[in-house]
Amino acid sequence: MSDDTQDIQLFKKQERIYPKRVSGTYRNLKWLAMIVCLAIYYIAPFIRWDRGPNAPDQAVLIDLNHGRAYWFWFEIWPQEVYILTGILILAAILLFFVTSLFGRVWCGYFCFHTVWSDLFIWVERIVQGDRTKRKRLREGPWTFEKIWKLVATHIIWIVISFLTAGTFVLYFNDAPTLVQNFLNLNVSTTVLWFVAGLTGSTYLMAGFAREQVCTFMCPYARFQSAMFDKDTLIIGYNKERGEPRGKHKKGADWTGLGDCIDCHACVHVCPTGIDIRDGLQMECIACGLCADACDEIMDKVGLPRQLIAYDTERRSEQRARGETPEPFKIFRMRTLYYSLVILIVGSLMLNALINRDLMDLTVLHDRNPLFVQLSNGNIRNGYDLKILNKSHEHKTFSLSVSGVEGAEMTLNSAGNITTDNIYVPADSVGKYKVFVQAPKPAEGHKDIIFTLKDLSDGTVDEYQSRFVSKR
Amino acid sequence: MSDDKKKDIDEISGVETTGHEWDGLKELNNPLPRWWIWVWVISIIWSIWYFVVYPAWPVPGGATEGTSGYTQFKELQESQQEIVQRQQQYLSDFEKAEFHQIMDDPGLYAFAMAGGRAAFKDNCAVCHGTGAEGGIGYPNLNDDDWLWGGTMDAIHTTLEYGIRADNLDTRLSQMPAFGKEGLLNKEQIDEVVEYVMALSSDEDVTQMPGHQIFQQNCASCHGPDAKGMHEFGAPNLTDGIWLYGGERADIYETVYNARNSLMPAWNERLDDNTIRQLTVYVHQLGGGVEEAAKEPTSILSPVKSMEE
Numbered sequence: 001m002s003d004d005t006q007d008i009q010l011f012k013k014q015e016r017i018y019p020k021r022v023s024g025t026y027r028n029l030k031w032l033a034m035i036v037c038l039a040i041y042y043i044a045p046f047i048r049w050d051r052g053p054n055a056p057d058q059a060v061l062i063d064l065n066h067g068r069a070y071w072f073w074f075e076i077w078p079q080e081v082y083i084l085t086g087i088l089i090l091a092a093i094l095l096f097f098v099t100s101l102f103g104r105v106w107c108g109y110f111c112f113h114t115v116w117s118d119l120f121i122w123v124e125r126i127v128q129g130d131r132t133k134r135k136r137l138r139e140g141p142w143t144f145e146k147i148w149k150l151v152a153t154h155i156i157w158i159v160i161s162f163l164t165a166g167t168f169v170l171y172f173n174d175a176p177t178l179v180q181n182f183l184n185l186n187v188s189t190t191v192l193w194f195v196a197g198l199t200g201s202t203y204l205m206a207g208f209a210r211e212q213v214c215t216f217m218c219p220y221a222r223f224q225s226a227m228f229d230k231d232t233l234i235i236g237y238n239k240e241r242g243e244p245r246g247k248h249k250k251g252a253d254w255t256g257l258g259d260c261i262d263c264h265a266c267v268h269v270c271p272t273g274i275d276i277r278d279g280l281q282m283e284c285i286a287c288g289l290c291a292d293a294c295d296e297i298m299d300k301v302g303l304p305r306q307l308i309a310y311d312t313e314r315r316s317e318q319r320a321r322g323e324t325p326e327p328f329k330i331f332r333m334r335t336l337y338y339s340l341v342i343l344i345v346g347s348l349m350l351n352a353l354i355n356r357d358l359m360d361l362t363v364l365h366d367r368n369p370l371f372v373q374l375s376n377g378n379i380r381n382g383y384d385l386k387i388l389n390k391s392h393e394h395k396t397f398s399l400s401v402s403g404v405e406g407a408e409m410t411l412n413s414a415g416n417i418t419t420d421n422i423y424v425p426a427d428s429v430g431k432y433k434v435f436v437q438a439p440k441p442a443e444g445h446k447d448i449i450f451t452l453k454d455l456s457d458g459t460v461d462e463y464q465s466r467f468v469s470k471r
Numbered sequence: 472m473s474d475d476k477k478k479d480i481d482e483i484s485g486v487e488t489t490g491h492e493w494d495g496l497k498e499l500n501n502p503l504p505r506w507w508i509w510v511w512v513i514s515i516i517w518s519i520w521y522f523v524v525y526p527a528w529p530v531p532g533g534a535t536e537g538t539s540g541y542t543q544f545k546e547l548q549e550s551q552q553e554i555v556q557r558q559q560q561y562l563s564d565f566e567k568a569e570f571h572q573i574m575d576d577p578g579l580y581a582f583a584m585a586g587g588r589a590a591f592k593d594n595c596a597v598c599h600g601t602g603a604e605g606g607i608g609y610p611n612l613n614d615d616d617w618l619w620g621g622t623m624d625a626i627h628t629t630l631e632y633g634i635r636a637d638n639l640d641t642r643l644s645q646m647p648a649f650g651k652e653g654l655l656n657k658e659q660i661d662e663v664v665e666y667v668m669a670l671s672s673d674e675d676v677t678q679m680p681g682h683q684i685f686q687q688n689c690a691s692c693h694g695p696d697a698k699g700m701h702e703f704g705a706p707n708l709t710d711g712i713w714l715y716g717g718e719r720a721d722i723y724e725t726v727y728n729a730r731n732s733l734m735p736a737w738n739e740r741l742d743d744n745t746i747r748q749l750t751v752y753v754h755q756l757g758g759g760v761e762e763a764a765k766e767p768t769s770i771l772s773p774v775k776s777m778e779e
Contacts, residue, residue: 010500433755
């Protein structure tokens with residue numbers, strides 16, 4: 001490196017952040033969100049849900065081997081993957097909606113990266129003590145205390161990571177069985193690889209990468225600012241009230257000073273290590289811990305709270321102009337559009353889930369040959385039939401055709417399966433070959449309608465195909 | 472570039488520049504995180520490991536082999552072995568099963584159809600077409616018109632020994648070249664062609680001049696009613712299905728020069744299980760015929776017992 005560039009740092013070392021312990025409204029909310037999220041994550045795979053003898057009894061299960069996904073009352077097949085698309089669209093727009101109203105609260109409270117990082121920081125604090133102690137320990141010499149405390153922290157982290165990864169695979173397998181298999185040290189290599197990989201990534205991300213993930217890796221963090229407008233809640237520092245900042249001794253005169261006593265409490269608690277008094281920054285995950293910290297200090301110095309608070313850009317502009325800030329606006333065109341889209345997509349999906357057909361017929365006309373001429377002059381067409389029995393009972397169906405004069409149908413299959421008696425086991429697809437022959441129609445192509453009837457309850461499904469007799 | 476060691480700060484953004492300047496444009500220096508470069512370094516180390524372990528460097532005549540000895544071809548072979556092993560559980564049952572037992576067992580049936588479909592595409596489709604739709608000189612296997620019989624056993628025999636193949640047990644028959652060998656003169660051939668064409672219509676053919684010629688020369692194989700005989704592979708001439716075309720010129724050509732096409736004996740190329748899979752597959756293409764009243768309460772495919 002030449003002399004004239006040695007000052008330039010093209011790569012920056014990660015600055016270690018030791019978030020200080022804080023208590024307050026938002027911290028309590030964050031604890032609550034964390035407990036609820038973790039509880040859902042760790043407990044959900046163990047909830048049982050009776051679906052009858054021919055289906056799994058796990059409430060939340062993605063059965064990749066059999067191509068089924070179960071969620072309490074709902075079940076989807078690979079054909080219904082559009083429901084998954086719908087869920088993703090709904091989730092995206094919900095994120096837009098919440099972000100346009102309250103800023104990046106997803107990032108601050110509910111994102112799994114935040115939840116797990118918070119948990120890891122908590123472990124760090126329990127073992128090594130609060131900010132100053134952690135900092136001193138880390139920067140100090142290698143003593144026995146330093147070694148055992150660091151080792152203990154990392155062991156707990158790895159155990160949590162392993163439990164996280166182990167729980168993840170439970171969503172794709174029967175949970176009690178897999179836990180039993182784990183205890184017997186008898187799991188497949190696929191499961192082991194997933195558990196190893198996710199243990200590693202959880203340990204790495206929540207233990208080390210932390211705010212780096214939000215700042216450099218996460219795309220959501222970046223594009224959420226596109227949903228911001230002047231009425232979005234962001235963490236705001238009331239500059240008019242706080243400045244000029246300065247140290248203040250108890251009982252001293254406040255003249256010439258703003259309310260900010262420059263104690264850096266807001267900086268010390270920040271999990272991303274920023275100073276919120278510099279204004280809204282890309283690193284800010286809107287967790288509100290700085291507001292809690294500042295409120296604590298304001299209480300101590302006997303000044304009103306909310307020097308740092310959830311605030312909007314419009315309000316701070318109005319304050320800067322010396323006007324009384326308007327209250328927070330929930331109903332805006334943007335939020336109205338988002339809620340409208342949520343309503344439409346949500347009701348479409350609910351409708352799709354509630355009115356989901358438990359049987360479905362699809363008929364695929366043979367491509368080669370399109371038709372066959374028989375020795376008596378009749379024309380025969382072949383069709384591949386797929387009968388979806390999405391119910392959890394074994395079913396028998398009958399099949400009939402209409403639309404082609406003199407059509408006779410035969411079904412190709414093993415055993416005693418006829419068109420009056422088509423057996424399809426529960427939760428499966430029956431595949432059959434059907435031939436339809438008829439005297440050559442005058443037209444080259446005719447529409448032919450296959451009608452499938454569920455013999456147990458008379459439900460009917462139709463499928464229109466073609467009867468071809470001319471090239 | 473600035474010679475002094477002071478940081479060059481961009482006025483507008485307040486961000487340090489790299490000191491590089493092009494036509495008045497300066498590059499801002501927003502430093503990447505350090506771990507980013509570590510990821511890059513690790514990638515390079517990993518790629519070196521990869522170069523050593525896997526086949527990577529192109530050299531004349533191929534590529535370096537890699538210490539792991541991995542090739543995609545080996546992987547293919549392994550997965551093929553796995554498939555063969557998986558087939559084994561069906562094969563042992565399949566080997567022992569009679570055709571009617573296969574037709575009664577959904578598992579064996581599916582096994583036969585899947586294997587037959589694949590073997591058909593590999594071996595038979597060249598002549599008979601991927602959909603078994605046939606062509607000029609190659610029978611359509613979907614229809615119900617069979618030269619040598621459409622029962623399971625007949626199809627199995629045809630597959631095993633072929634037709635006019637180089638095999639002792641092959642199906643053998645030879646239509647004489649009535650014109651070329653001088654057995655019939657051109658007028659007679661014209662008359663018999665006329666007669667054959669009329670056979671597949673509703674006309675009364677017994678008064679036609681070709682009738683006599685047909686009965687004397689053709690009926691021994693095609694039968695007095697011209698409905699063909701499976702023993703000789705003689706086609707039914709009364710239906711609308713023509714192996715070599717139903718135009719006057721086509722039939723004239725057939726009678727004058729005769730047609731004797733070939734099918735290989737597959738027992739020399741395929742194992743018996745594959746041939747039996749093919750038998751079931753071809754039988755189930757739509758034209759398969761039941762064994763003639765051998766077992767009255769046959770448990771064979773219900774397909775043909777369905778009569779509405």
